[in-house]
Amino acid sequence: MPTSALFSPYSVRAVTMRNRLWVAPMCQYSVQNHDGVPTDWHLVHLGGFAKGGAGLIISEATAVSAEGRISPEDTGIYTDEQRDAWARIVKFLHSQGAVAGIQLAHAGRKASTWRPWAAERGSVPASEGGWPAVAPSAVAFTGYAVPTELDRAGIDSVVADFAAATRRSIDAGFDVLELHAAHGYLLHQFLSPLSNLRTDEYGGSLENRARLLLEVIAAVRAEAGEDAALFVRFSATDWAEGGWDQEQTAAVADLARDAGADFFDISTGGLVSGTQIPVAPGYQVPFAEFVKHASSVEVSAVGLITEARQAEEIISSGKADAVMLARGIMRDPQFPLRAAHELGIELDYWPAQYLRAQWPN
C-alpha cells in the first residue's frame, strides 16, 4: 500500500486535518443587500470542497468591521446575524469531516471597491454604498481613493474589531482562524515600507511596522483560547524595490509565533499594482520553503499547485507542511478524492452517497 505525505493528517493545537490538501480563501463577492451575511451560495461553494475531501477549508476574506470590507458584497463577522449564518456553513463542513477555517480581514486602503466583474473599476462612491477607506498612511493604491491615516484610537478599534470577530468565529464553530496579512490589505499595509510612512510607534523600524499585527495576534489568541489554531497569511514579497520581502517575513513569523500564532500561509504580492511576477507552476513554493527554513515555523504553499504529484512532492521534500489550492479546486471540487486515486491512496472519507462513483469503476 503506497504512503503519502499529502494524505497524512496534520495537527495544530487541538485541531487535526485529515490531510494536507487545503482550500485557500476565495472571495465570492456574493452577499445580498450589503449586509455581510453569507448566503446559500457560500454554503454550496464551501460545502462542495468538504464533500470533495479537503482537509481544511478557509472561508473567503471575511471582514472584521463594515469599513474593512473589500467590496459591499463581502462577507463579514461583525454582527450576530453573520455569525449565525456562518455557523450553519461550519456545521455542514464538520458533517463532511473537514476542518473549518475563517480568514479574518480588514481591507484598509483597498476597501470599498467594485467587485471584479462589475463594469466599473476603483473605489465605490458613497451613492452606490461605498465608504471612506482607512490605512496606515494617506497613500492610495493605484486607481483607488486616497485613504485616511488611522489615528491611535482608530488603530485600537481595529485590534478590538479583530478580537470581537474572533469571539463570533469561535462561537460559530470555526476551528482555524487565519489573519489576512497579505495581498496589500490593512495588516500588510502596515508591514510594508511602501505603504506605511508613519513616524509613530507603528511605522519606521521592522518592529514598529509589525506592531499592529502582533497586537492583533495577542488579542485574537486571548479571545480564541488555547485550542483554536491561529494562521497568518503573508505576502512574502511585494515584488517591488524597497518593499516587504522574504527576510522580513521570516523575522516577523518568528515574532508572530511568540505572540500566539501557530502556522503561516505563504503567498506573495498585492501591495503594488503593475509589478512583474514570474508566474509559473508552484512559483510561490520557494517563498514558503524560505520562510520555513529561515525561521522556525511551519508553513503552507499556494499558487498554481494543480497536480497531485506536484502537491505530494512539495510536502514529501519538506518544502512546506501543507498545500492550499484556489483556482484548481474551484475547477474540480473533488480534487482531493481524485488526487488520492492518482497517488494510489485509499481514502475512507468518500461520501457514502458517492461511493458508486469511486474509482476504479
Ligand SMILES: Cc1cc2nc3c(=O)[nH]c(=O)nc-3n(C[C@H](O)[C@H](O)[C@H](O)COP(=O)(O)O)c2cc1C
Ligand atoms: C476567486 C478568487 C478569490 C480570492 N480571494 C482571496 C481571499 O479572499 N483571500 C486571500 O487571501 N486570497 C484570495 N485569493 C487568492 C487565493 O487564495 C490563492 O492564493 C491564489 O489564487 C493562488 O492560488 P491558485 O493558483 O491555486 O489559484 C483569491 C483567488 C481567487 C481565484
